[in-house]
Structures are given as structure tokens and as C-alpha cells.
Amino acid sequence: MLTLMIFLPLIGFLINGLVGRFLPKNVSGWLGTAAVLGSFILAVMNFNALTAEAGQLESIHQKLFTFLHVGSLHVDFAFQFDRLSAVMTLIITGIGTLIHMYSIAYMHEDDGLYKFFAYLNLFIFNMLVLVLGSNYMMLFFGWEGVGLCSYLLIGFWYKNVDFGKAARKAFVMNRIGDLGLLLGLFLIYSTYGTFEYQDLFSRVFTGTDASSNVNTAIALLLFIGAMGKSAQIPLYTWLPDAMAGPTPVSALIHAATMVTAGIYLVIRSEAIYALSPFANEIVMWIGLSTSILAALIGLKQNDIKKVLAYSTVSQLGLMFIALGCGAYTAALFHVITHAFFKALLFLGSGSVIHGMHHEQDIRQMGGLRKKMPITYLTFLIGTLAITGFPFLSGFFSKDEILMSAFAHNKLVFGLALMSAGITGFYMFRMFFVTFHGTYRNHHHAYEKVHESPLLMTLPLLVLAVLSVIGGAVNLPHYLGEGISGGLHHLLSFDGGGQFSPILIYPEHAIELSHTAEIALLAMAVSVFVIAFLYTRNKYVVKGSVPEADADQQGMGKVLANKFYVDEAYDMAFVAPLESASDVITEYVDEKALKSAVDGVGTGGYGLSKLLSKIQNGNIEYYLLYMVIGISLLLAFNLF
Amino acid sequence: MIALFITFFAAVVLLFLGLNKKESSFSNLAVVALMASSICSFCNAKGLCNFAILESWVPANMMLFGYSEHMFASLLAFVAAVIVFAFRKNDNLGTDQLGLIMFSLCGAFMMISYQHIVMLFLGIEVLSIPLYVLAGSKKDSLASNEASLKYFLMGAFSTGIFLLGTAFIYGGTGSLELEMMGIKPSFMHAMEGMPIATLINAGLILMSVGLLFKVAAAPFHFWAPDVYEGSPNRTTVFMATIVKITAFVAFNKLLSTFGGIHNTWSGWLCVLGMITIVWGNLAGLVQNGVKRTLAFSSIAHAGYLVMFLLILDESKTWILWYYGFAYALASVLVFLIAHQSATDKNPVGFDMFNGLSKRSPWVAFALVVGVLSMAGIPISAGFDAKFYLFSFAWQSSPWLVGLGLLGSAISIGYYFKFIKHAFLVKVDGDETAVEYNDKGLMMLIAALLLLAGAMPWVLLKWVF
Amino acid sequence: MNLLSIFNQVEISHYIYLSTVLFSIGLFGVLFRRNAIILLMCIELMLNAVNLLFTAFSTYMGDADGQIFVFFIMVVAAAEAAVGLAILVLVYRNTRKTDVSFLDQLKG
């Protein structure tokens, strides 16, 4: 059942990939959707089996075959369905199903629909391999696989050269992270001698195999991988560019699932991270700075998807803060809720773009709420959820992160709160500019703007509901012990096996008084309120329109240009690399090496010419040479 | 001995019989005689027949035909037969040139079988003097004249040197017989005022110079490119193959006699070998003429063969034989193709091979086999020859072997030119008509080279 | 006094030196003269120096081989001279020169 769950999307991929072009579009689309849906249903069944009241299981383990067995290296092609994987699987297949469904309508005009669904299915498959693999190698397979699918999907509209460039950028940046991950894997293997989670973590847990320095190194190397995949400083610049892909792709890959693989990796490796406070600090600070930086940039973006992209980067940063503070449950909780509302927002933006016939600039929009009521409503819910409107899903998860940060370090808390606050500003800015005010597009008649079909709005509605109630997954303590901490209980379940729970170390107990908790909540809510009021005043009441990028001044210009990070990278890495390549090609390879080789030849020929000059045809000289030769022979041998 | 007799009488007969007839009408007779010499020698060596009566006519301390001498005689006669056959279409009036070739061959037989320095000297002269004449046999060609005069003057000069060496050796050892020379030095120490060691050293050097001149080893090789270029093709091949092999056999015999004091001569000989290899191969690179290139190639081969001289093992004579076999056949093949390909417009340059692969592919194939064999590329006989030579010379002269390998690499540079012009340069032209006999001969030689290369053990088992 | 004993009173090394000097004269002649005929003559001189040496050795060692060798050398020298002159005539007919330094068509 487990295997079928994983391979269903692959089957979907194969069918669509091989014979898709002969199928009608709807068939292709529904086929792809069905594959993921089937997977989702199986995932639910598996999850039930795992958590059944009678006889709870720690994990379902299934080995298919030995992938590699060479020397000391042994890698099984095996799956492990445990609680962490289960949560991830449900998100991936669940949201995946919705987005597939949505795509049927969204992509219906595209000739390459079958290809799109093939790629999406392939992505789901790889993602499942990533989270369900029973060892780090399997994780790495999926890790690379989703990177590839991301590449394929970002560059889906291959005729556009810029899209292709964005796709390659994403892949290459991911590969930088992958190298770190790969080295981390090598270090893991050379230290602990296995990739299998269960063996590995029990070895780590018994704690005799390695010094904490090694664990720190492993943790940092793995984190480099996570940086790449989850778009953290310094490897985050690919994610905004990745918005070149079709919007469902952004929703599925670049918001809900793939980018959270980094979080998954760190949670998975909790045993190792827990041994290295230093690595945790690094994770936290990187997460924090990414979160703030991305939020700031988000303030001045005018592309609806770019805003969401930076928002994603920022939210991912928040999750890493949680991880750095040791609040693993909080991070995973935020992964879940973020998946709901960010997918919702992306799909909503997709709906807008669809309705606007592929216009993405919010400055060209406005007043859409009347034309697109469902989209408006759901988008509103999404916005409220992400900005932390009380008792929506984002509120709980974000607060949990903030509280763990508070417990860990007050400064971090302050900064994280700031970041969360900025979220409110850019989200409401975008929301108001898009849906309120007046319609500003002169190329495209307001009348032609239309609400999206049911196939697209249905997923929106479902996700909206989830965004509202998603917080129930892990309610905070102050709402009552009985219903709170569901996720935490799930993850720290100990079945008494060799290595039982996902979270083997107790979380940093957040032992805050209820007063403090409520004070923090109040702060968070007040930040939300300020953001809401300010933006509403500016964009709805005053009806101002964001300036075009070119018109930005001062700090706004810096923000609109994303702190010039891309340019800096170009200058610091790309340009030197290219010129190094040119220099090596021209001077080292062509000039130095080849001429060294040819020089031997030329030298030989020169000598040859000289010898041939000696042979001048005059017998007198010949005789003289002979005599000289004889004389030398005699001289050397007789005297 | 039998080879010497057959060849000699055939030469005399030819000389008188065809006084006023075209040479080509008698070349078949010469070929038959030479083949007869070859076969008889072979049979004699193998003990299939016996010509003891002939042997008895010449004292054993002057000339002696043992097994290996017979084999060499057989090889030389065979090569000579091939040469005569290959270049048979000579419309010279009179058979004097055929006669001269065969007289020269008689000299070669004397050189390979000498037991007495007088015979060596006579052999050299009998070998050389006809060649002086043959080199100039294109009487109205200035190049031929020049080649002839150069060869003659330098040859005579080197004879003088050789003779001085002989005299010194005579003084040093007190004898001119090989057997006695080897043992005498100690006996002669008794005589007052004789700087014996110096005399022997100097004598050996000077005699060696005479022989090194014949094999065209540096720095006594200067005549070779010029003379090869100026001489008629047939003479050139003769010089490149028979003279070289013969001189090496004779040289080897001489040095073996002084094997007891090899530490006095192996050093400089090795150095000369090195110079020869480097010089021959390097200078070959920039040559534009086919024959000049082959001349330098032959110089380089002389350098390789110096290794053989340093092996100093009687039982390894077969290496020289096999090397000579491979080298001579390949040379004949390449010279023959060059001879056939030369046009009035371009008698010397590499352009003569242009588009050969299109014009007559089989000839081009034979050319490749010949050239690759000279270069020592498997699976040609040249490779096996080099392999035997280098592997057995390693012990005695490792550096020379190293340089030999390097030289082989350099030599690719000019051997390549043949193939380049034959295969790479395209020309518009008709198929060149090559006579079936010639084509057959070329293919035969090529096949021999390939077969001997692929299964050298079979050949060697049969021969030695 | 026996003529032979006079010879015997001269040390053998003197003969060696003398013939070496003679040989060298011939050799330098070959090197520095350009007329082919003179070259030929110089070569003859070299050969005669060798003849002298052979004879001396032969006499001192009481071995006849050396003297026999001298005859052979003389015969061969004559043959060589004949061939050489013939070649020279051939060259002269084509170039009207007997100077070897003009013969440098073949080179490289």
C-alpha cells in the first residue's frame, strides 16, 4: 500500500509522459489529478493504520531492493512511513490534489497540458520519495528529483528565454545547496556508517560515535542543503525568479511543499541538531535575517506573485527561527498552516491572473472584488491567516514560533515580531491594491475580467476552510490541555522501539506564564491591527497606487531592487566565474598548454631545420664534420 | 659460399651476354640467379644440401659460411632479387648495371662471412666500387653525377680511415685474422715500445668509423641523404637495404671479436647511436623529398641497430636478421611505390602520393603497411623487429632504448607525411594504372610484412 | 750492416708517428683542397701512409699478412682511382669544373 501510494504519481507521470500527447486534455488532467488523489487516499489510510487506536505503530517500513552495496556503502531503496513523513505526505498529496484539480482549468488553454501534468506527477513522486525515504540517500534522491521538477516546471514555457534562465538559476542554486547536503551525507556516513534513519539516530542518540564538532559540521552541511531548497540567505534569490513558472507550480512547489523540504530535513535530523547548539544558533540567525530581509523586499514589489514569493521566503525564515530555537513542532506546525494559506494565496493570485488574462502587476489591477467575489473572499481569508488574524491558522502557528523565540532570546523575539509585523504591511498592501480601489488597467477592459470557473474556485474554497481551521492541528496550551498540542503528541509518540519518536529530545519547554503569553499575543495582534489600519488608510481610503519600480526613491528604490543582491551575486560570483572560464580557455588551455605541447613540436622542427642547414651540400664540410667526429672520438677515448 | 659463386658467375655471364641488349631483357635471368642464391644458401644453412667442395676452395681463416652467414646471404640475395624484379623495367642499353649490382652483392657476401680483415677490406671495396658507378649511372643527370662523386670521395676517404685503423689494430694485436686478433693482445705485450692499448683503441675507433660510414651513422651520415637523393632509385634501395644490413653484420663480427674489451668501445658507440637516432629522426621532419626523408629514416634505423651491436650475444644474431628482413622489405616497398608514383612533373616531392588512396587504393594500402612497418606500429613486422631489438638491448643500453622509443615517436612525424598525402590530399585525377605484376609484388611484400608481424614466431622458428 | 737491421734500429713508434703524420698531411689535403683530382691524390697519400705502417708492423712482427695486405691496398687503390677518375670525367663533362665545392645541388 505504501509502495502504491508512492508510485501512483509515477504511474501518472509515465502515462502522461509517454502517451499524454494522444490523450484529450481533460483526460490528461484528470488522470494526473486522480493519481495524486489516489495517493492522498492511500496516505490517509496509511495514516490511520499508523495511528489506529489499537496497536499504534511507530512506522511502517518497506524495503524494495538494494540500491547500492559497495564496500562499506550500503543503500537500500526503502521507505519509512512514520509520523513526520505522514504529516508531510498528507500535505503533499492533499494540497497536491487540489492544485492538480485547479490546474486542469488553469492550464486548459496550453498545448502542453499533458506535459504539465506529467511533470507535476513526477514532482509529487519525488517529493514523496524525499519525505518517505527511510534513509538519507532516499531523501537525497527526492531532494534532487524535486529540484529537477522545479527546473522543468519553472521553465515550462520554454519559448521564453528569461523563464529558462530563471529555471536554470533555481536548479544551480539548489545544486549549491545539494553539494553541501552531499558532503553532509558523506560526513554522516564516515562518522556513523549508515544512512538509515533508525540505525543512524540510535547511534547518534547513544552518542559515543562522534564528537560534537563533527555533529556541528554535519548539521551545518545539511543546513546548506536546506538553505538551497528552502531559499534562505544566501541562496534565496532563485525563489522569486521561480515565479516564472505557471502559478499552480508556484503554489505547489514554491510555497506549499518543495521549499519546506529544508524544514523537513532539519526536523528529520533533530537528533544531530540537538547535539549542536552552535548549529542551531546559525540556523536561527540565518532564518531571522532571511525573514526580515525578504519581508522588507516584499514591501515594494508590484508583481503579485513576487510579493507572495518574498512572503514565502520570509515565512520559511520564520520556520527556521523556530527550528533554531528547538521548537520543532512549531516549525512543522507552521509548515502545515503555511501550506494551507500560501497555497490558497497563490491559487488566488492565479485566479486573479487568469481573470486578468495573464496580467501580474498589481498596479494594473484594483477593484476586483466585485468581479471575482469568491477569489476575493478566499484571498481575504488567506491574507488574514498569514498576517495573524486571531484564531485563524496562521495566528496559532506564528504565535507558537514567536513564543519559542521569546523563550529563547528576547532580541530574536523582537526581530521576529518585526518580521511578522511587516508581513501584515505587504500583504494588506497587495490585497487592497488588487481588490479594492478602482480598476486601473487600460489595455484590458474591466468588463472582461471574470471570475474563475468552479474547478478553480473549489480548491480555493477548500483551502480557505483549511486556512481557517488549520490551527486546530496544534492548539496552544492556554486553550486547554485536552485539545492542545495535537501535532506535538503525534510526533513525540514513543512506541518503545529501538529508536522511537521523531522528536527524541524534549522541546525547550515553553514555560511562560499565562500573563506573558497573553501579553505576547496582544503584541502580535496589535502589530497586525496597526498594519491593517495603516495599509487600509493608504490604499483604500486615500486610494494611492504603488509607484512603479523605476519611480522609486531612496530606500524604496533599494527595496524595489531587492537590495541589489542579484547584481551583487552577478558581480561576485557569476562574472568572475565567466571571466575565469574565458581566461582559462584562452590563456591556459589554448595558449599555455597547447603551445607548450606545440612548442615541443615547434622546437623539434626548429632543430630539424637547423640540422638540415648543416647539411649544406658541400662535401668539404661533410668531410670536415667527419674529421671532427673522428677527432672527438679519439680525443675522448685516448686522452 | 654457394651464393657467392652463383651470384658471381651470373654476374659475369650477364656482363658478357647482354653487352648490346637492353637490360630489361635479362633482368629475369638476374632474378632467377639471385633467387637461386637465396634458396641455395637457405638450404645449405638448413643442411638440406651441401656444397662442401666450394667451401674447401677458400681457407677457413679467410671466409667462413656458418649457419647465420648462410641465412644472411639468403636474406640479402632475396632482397636483391626483389629489388631487381621490382625495378626490372630499366631500358638501359647493356646489362652492365645488373652485373654491377651482383658484383656488389658478392662484396656483401664477403663482408658477412669474413674471417680475415683483408676479406673485410676487399668486401667493402667490392661492395662499394660498383655502387660508386651505379650511383652515377644516370650519366646526363647532374644530381646523379654529384651523388656519385660525393659518394666516391667520401667513400674513398673513409676507406683510408678504415685502413689506418686496420693498421693500428694490426700493430696492436699482431694479426689480421679475427680469431687471432681476439686473443693476441696479451701475447703482444712483450714487445717494447708498442702502445698496444692505444693502438687497439684508436684502431678500433678508426675501423668503426669506416663501417659507421657505410651504415650512415651520425656524424658520418652526411653522404647518405645527398647520395640517396641523387642516385637512381634502384641504387638507393640497394644502398639503404643491402649495404646497411651487410655493414651491420660485418661490424657486429668485428666488435664481437673485441667483445672482451667492450667497456672501451661500448660507451662511445652508445653515444653515437643516440646522436644518430636523434639526428636522423629530427632532420627527417623537415624534408620535402621522399627519398631524402627515407634517407633520414634509414639513418635513424642505423641508430636503432647500434643497440644490436651492444647486445654482444652470438645467439641473438636472429634479431639483426629479423630486423633486416622487416626493414629491407618495408624499404623496398616504399621505394618501389615512390618510384612508381613519381611523375615527370614531380619526381621527388611528397606530392607524388597525393590522392593515392583514390587513384589506386591497393597501392595506398601497401604504402601504409610499408610506412607503418618502418615506423614500428603493430601488427607490422617492423614492430616485432623493434620489439625484439629494444627488449634485448635493454640490459646493455637502456638509455639508448629509451631514446629509441622517443625517436620512434618523433619519426611518426615524417612517416605520417606519406599517409597524409596518400589519404588526405584530394586530387582530381584518373586511376593510375599500375601494372599487375607490380601491384602483385607490392601486395606480396605488404602481406609478408603483415604476416611476419602477426606471427613472427612462426617465421623465426623456421629461419632460426 | 744489414739493411734490415738499420730498419730495426729505428723504433717502431717512429714509424707510427711518421705514417700518422703522412696520413694527416693527406687528410688535411683532403679537407682543404677543392680540386677533385688533388683530393684523389691526397687520399692516395693517406693510403700510402697506411701502407708504410703495415709494412713496418709486418717487418717488426715478422708476420707476412701485413705486407700482403699492402698489395691488396695498392690494387684496390688503383681500382678506386680508375673509377674515381671516370666519375670525375663524367662530372667534368657536365659542369666543366673539377672543383668539388661547386657540387652542392643536393642538400638540406
Added chain:
Amino acid sequence: MEIILIPIIAALVTAGLGKRSNVWISTLLSLIPLAVLYTYFTRFGVDNGWKTIFDLTWISENIRFTLGFDGLTGMLLLLTNLMVPVIVMAGIRDDENRVKLTALTLFMQGALNGVFMAQDGLMFYIFWELALIPIYFITLTMSGENAFKITLRFFLYTFIGSLAMLASLLYLFLHTANYSFSFEALRAVELSRIESIWVGAGILLAFVVKIPLLPFHSWQADTYTHSPAAGSMLLSGIMLKMGLYGLLRWYLPLAPESIEFFQPWIIGLSVAGVLYGALIAIRQKDMKRLIAFSSLSHVALIAAGIFTLTAEGLEGGVLQMFVHGVNVIGLFLVVELIEKSTGTRLLGELGGLAKSNRSFMIFFMLLALGTVAVPFTNGFPGEFMLLKAVYMYNPNMSLLAGLTIIFCAVYIFRMVQFSMFGEGKHEVLSLKWNEYVAFGILSIAVLLIGFVPQLFVDVVHSSILQIVTWVSEAKGVLS
């Protein structure tokens, strides 16, 4: 023996048929050895060490014509006899050179089979040279303007290398008890450390030129670029493997005492070569040149892996030899087809080919992914093992070598982008049946190895074990 003779006879038949032969016939002829190889696998197995399967007196009683077979040999034979049909099928254009090229390719197939099976040092050398000759003709006669210069450089390089190897083999030969060239006899020669270093250096030189490692590679790019596609494919896909095979089969067992001396040098050079090739490939405009430098980079990694002397490195190296053969032949085939239909292979002049032929796009993508070493394609397992092996030798080295996974993605996807994506500049690129079949074979190889590498690793396992045993016997220590 059959597997050597059949292709050579096939070559003669092809040459004899001349214009009357066609792709069908040549392909069928080239496939026969594959069937023979199958019987080898079933008859001799791969777990019995390197055993002699053919023996004949040759140059002397002790210099024999001996052929051996084991997993390593089998693997390379499989590569050769699987890829040559691909080349014959799809890599040779139907022009005036077709017959000649086909015949030479088939001849080379025989020679290569000989190289991989030779159990006698001299025979190995001879087949080694023999395999050179056809390629030398191909580059000489069919590679356009600078053919002479290019071929000469190529030939001199490889020839000097071969001579050095010959010198080393001769040295060993002369130290054998009974003047034998057999592998066992050569291996039995006891060398002092310094001797071993010299002998090893000679043998190595031949191999590093052929592989080629960093400073010995100047022949490579030009030769690849200017040769006809079949030539590039043969060279890069199969002939390079001669060098790597030689390292494993001849260098390691024959001069084990020198390994310690050369190890840091070779690994250093290899890692440098990995980066060097990748860096240059990033900016190449000519697709063939790009692939040439990419190949330089990939093969260097294999060499580094082999020299770590770890099981991962050795077996991963062998696997990667096969994989690289498949990928690079595939990529050259792609370039060939692009060039055949558009007349250019410069990235700047291409674009938008994805539109014109979807299947072609898929094949290209698969091969590109294999080269980039994405999991579940053939490049991944080998590269993983190799990098791991290098890591075990020295983590910093593996960091440097690992950069290749980034660079490789950069240049390969750059190539894909500029040739396949963007606006179409050229109209049609149609595939014929033979090209479909060829790509089919390659694609199956890409995916099969990607999913179940263990199948292939198992084939070579015992051979590698044997080699490791030989080395460790001599060295006394081995990881």
C-alpha cells in the same frame, strides 16, 4: 577470440560490399558480437576471477595470444559492443564516407574487444595501438581543414604515451623469470620502490594521456570537435575507457608499490581536471567542444575515484565508465542530429528545437540529466560513489570535485537551453527508425542504471575484489 575476429571480418565485409552495404547490414553485423558476449557471460560467469578463455603460442612460447574474461572485462565489452551498434546505426551520416567510417568503426570494435580481453602485456599493447589506427584514419581523413595538425598532435601524444608504456612493460618483461609477457608473470616481478615508480610512471603516462588527465589533454578538444560524430563517439565513449581500464587492470596490479607515490598527484590532477574541464565548458559555444570539456571533467573524476583505492571508488569508477560512455555517446549523437538537420552546432545559432520534435527533446533531456547526475538517471550512483570515495581520501578534495555537480548543471542546462528552448530558429528535426532505436537503447541504459545500479556493480564486484587483493598483497596495506 570470436568477439575480436567477427568485427574485423565484419569490417572487411563492409569494405568489400562498398556502396552496396547499408545501415541494416552494418547494424546487424555490429550486433553479432553482442550475442557472443552474452554467451561469454553465461559460459564463463563473472565471479571466477580473470580467467583465460583463449590461449595460443604467438611471438614466443611465453609471449602468447591469451584472452581473459571476468566482470570488469565483461562490463567494458558490454559497453563496446552495445555502443558500437548505436554508433553504426545512428552516428554515421549517409555520405561518401559512410562505408569507410563504418568499416573503420567495426574494425575498431574488434581492436577494442582485444584491448579489454588481452591477458598478455604485449598483446595488450598491440591491441592498444591497433585501436588507435582506425581513429587516426577517421580524424585524418574526415575532419576538415586542420586535420593533419590535429591528428598529428593526437597521434604523437598517444604514441609517446604508448611508447612509455611499452618501455615499462619491456622492463617488467625482462625481469620475468622466463621472458614472459603474461599478466601473471609481469605481476610476479618483484620491483623495488624506485623501480616501481619508474615502471608505474611509464604505464601511467599512456593511460593519463588517453584518459586524459589535466596537462595531457590538449589533443582532446580539437580532435573531438573536428572528427565526424562517429569518431568523437568512439573516442570519448569507448577509447577513453581504455585508459581507465588500463589503470585498473594493468597499472594497479603491475606497479602497486608506486601507487602511494602517485596517488596524491593523480588525485590532485584529477580534481584539478574536474574543475578545469567544467570551468571551460561553461563558456563554450560549440556543442561538441562543450561536451569534450564536460567529458574531460567527468572522466577526471573517475580517475580520482579509482586512485582512492576504495571499493566505492573502484566499483563506482567502473560503473561510471560505462555510464559516461553511454551519456557522452548519446550527447554526441544529439549534436550530430542537430547538426545534420540544422547545419550548425553553435549554441548561438540554435534554439527552439524542443518544439520541432518532442521525442528528440525527451531523449536529449534524459541524456542531459544523466550527465548532470540527477538521481534515477545513470550518472547519479557512479558520481555519488566517486565523490564519496574522494571524500574518504580527503574531504577538501571532495568539496572541490563536488563543485562539478554545480558546474555540470550550469553548462549542460545552458546547452539544453540554447539549443532546445527559446524561439525556434530552425524548422524540423525528424528522427528516422534507426535513430529512434539508438536513442531507445541509450535511454534504457540511462534509466536502468539509474534505478538498479546494483545490477551492474555486482558484475564487476569480484573483479575489483581481485584487483584490490593483488594490490594489497603487494602493498600490505589497503583501506
